[in-house]
Amino acid sequence: MPDTTSHRPVDETLMREISAAFNSRDANRIAECFADDGVFYLARGPEPVGRPLRGKEVIRKAMADRFKVIPDMRWEHKKYVLAGDHAISVWTVKGKSADGEELNYQGCDIYRFRNGKIVEKDTYWKIVEHKDRL
DSSP: OOOOSOOOOOOHHHHHHHHHHHHHTOHHHHHTTEEEEEEEEEEEEEETTEEEEESHHHHHHHHHHHHHHSTTOEEEEEEEEEETTEEEEEEEEEEEOTTOOEEEEEEEEEEEEETTEEEEEEEEEOOOOSSOOO
């Protein structure tokens, strides 16, 4: 039997739409980029993978909470690398948190897609320290 599910290619247009959703700081718009069973692995968290956010509602709430703390958070996307149902987005994130922390981090996201929706988004960023250590 043929596959009748809609298939959207992973291309630069899709990646720009996702980037625009995050820069809109609209938690509902961001959550709609994810599949119902999508997982967003935050860079920080209690597990070796960071903090996994599982499902649209959990992702939506976490993003809404984040933008309350960092209301001007924004990403400057430098490039996208596309590979089948995967993509990498390389960016700089900037903003200022409510406690005064200045964000200016370089990082990347590794994505996996299904039918134009994010199934996995794994975030990595450089840790800025002012100590001389490896």
